[in-house]
Amino acid sequence: DAGVIQSPRHEVTEMGQEVTLRCKPISGHDYLFWYRQTMMRGLELLIYFNNNVPIDDSGMPEDRFSAKMPNASFSTLKIQPSEPRDSAVYFCASSLAQSVSTDTQYFGPGTRLTVL
Amino acid sequence: AQKVTQAQTEISVVEKEDVTLDCVYETRDTTYYLFWYKQPPSGELVFLIRRNSFDEQNEISGRYSWNFQKSTSSFNFTITASQVVDSAVYFCALSEADSGGSNYKLTFGKGTLLTVNP
Numbered sequence: 324d325a326g327v328i329q330s331p332r333h334e335v336t337e338m339g340q341e342v343t344l345r346c347k348p349i350s351g352h353d354y355l356f357w358y359r360q361t362m363m364r365g366l367e368l369l370i371y372f373n374n375n376v377p378i379d380d381s382g383m384p385e386d387r388f389s390a391k392m393p394n395a396s397f398s399t400l401k402i403q404p405s406e407p408r409d410s411a412v413y414f415c416a417s418s419l420a421q422s423v424s425t426d427t428q429y430f431g432p433g434t435r436l437t438v439l
Numbered sequence: 440a441q442k443v444t445q446a447q448t449e450i451s452v453v454e455k456e457d458v459t460l461d462c463v464y465e466t467r468d469t470t471y472y473l474f475w476y477k478q479p480p481s482g483e484l485v486f487l488i489r490r491n492s493f494d495e496q497n498e499i500s501g502r503y504s505w506n507f508q509k510s511t512s513s514f515n516f517t518i519t520a521s522q523v524v525d526s527a528v529y530f531c532a533l534s535e536a537d538s539g540g541s542n543y544k545l546t547f548g549k550g551t552l553l554t555v556n557p
Contacts, residue, residue, distance in 0.1 A: 428543075
């Protein structure tokens with residue numbers, strides 16, 4: 324079985340440009356998560372979805388960030404306009420809903436974003 | 440508020456030594472979950488273990504073992520007879536219940552960089 328798939332793996336862009344990161348969760352997983360990893364702040368949860376519906380977006384840093392999940396097999400995280408401080412590794416993760424509480428989150432390989 | 444503390448920023452050992460990575464957490468939830476993930480130099484995050492708050496039994500998986508103690512709010516990870524391939528950043532994480540009562544919101548510690556030298 325394929326794991327979580329993210330694209331692109333690396334992205335270099337200039338300040339002010341729009342950036343779109345993509346994620347395909349593990350087939351059958353009900354939950355999808357977007358995280359950001361930086362040296363200063365570590366791993367932070369940005370937003371997560373259950374059955375394509377955003378549940379908690381309190382970690383989204385500001386209005387320049389938006390995330391969508393149009394179907395069960397695809398999600399995007401968009402930054403518009405991008406700024407140098409957005410440079411980070413962005414991870415997508417997915418998990419299978421359980422009848423009780425939680426299940427393990429499996430992570431994709433990450434997208435390393437550099438904004439010049 | 441919820442917090443995960445990994446006090447050891449970096450640890451360096453020689454191959455075959457045993458090493459323990461510490462994790463201390465704070466939560467007001469009565470039901471919670473603890474995790475360890477490994478991030479090797481290649482950058483991906485690899486799941487190692489999940490433990491719920493009602494199960495304090497220690498777990499052993501090969502050279503890996505975990506010691507969960509609710510009384511001290513700790514979930515420590517020991518690698519026995521370390522190997523060079525164990526070199527990675529190790530993250531401890533704690534789940535938090537959302538408004539619906541599901542524990543899907545993970546809070547990660549800052550990580551411990553383990554270097555195993557030959």
